[in-house]
Amino acid sequence: MIPKFEIGDIVIMKKAHPCGNNRWEITRTGMDIRIKCLGCGRQVMVPRPQFEKAVKTVAGNVNQAGT
Template sequence: MPIKFEVGDVVELKKQHPCGNHHFEILRTGADFRIKCVKCEKQLWLARPEIERRTKKIHPKNEGNE
């Protein structure tokens, strides 16, 4: 069963971005995801299986993100 992601959630990924950050905001969901690095604001496109495999933790948008 797929993990429930919503636009606006911040996910912590296992591998860090070249800028040194692990946190990414979800901008678009579906078969492909568009995510944005919280630190440098670089946007990436990743497939759903790739996001699900790399996700370490999900910070919901209503929880008060970093």
């Protein structure tokens, strides 16, 4: 099964960012995925295969908060 990621998903990564946070928001999808750290706001482009290996779980979606 191919994991499906959408813009606005909050993902928890296996390793923490140097700022100490491990929660990221997906801001762009495609062959590369852009994610934004929810701790410090840094944005990073990651190749999809590397990203899929590094994701621990999907915590939710920013756009569906409260529903």
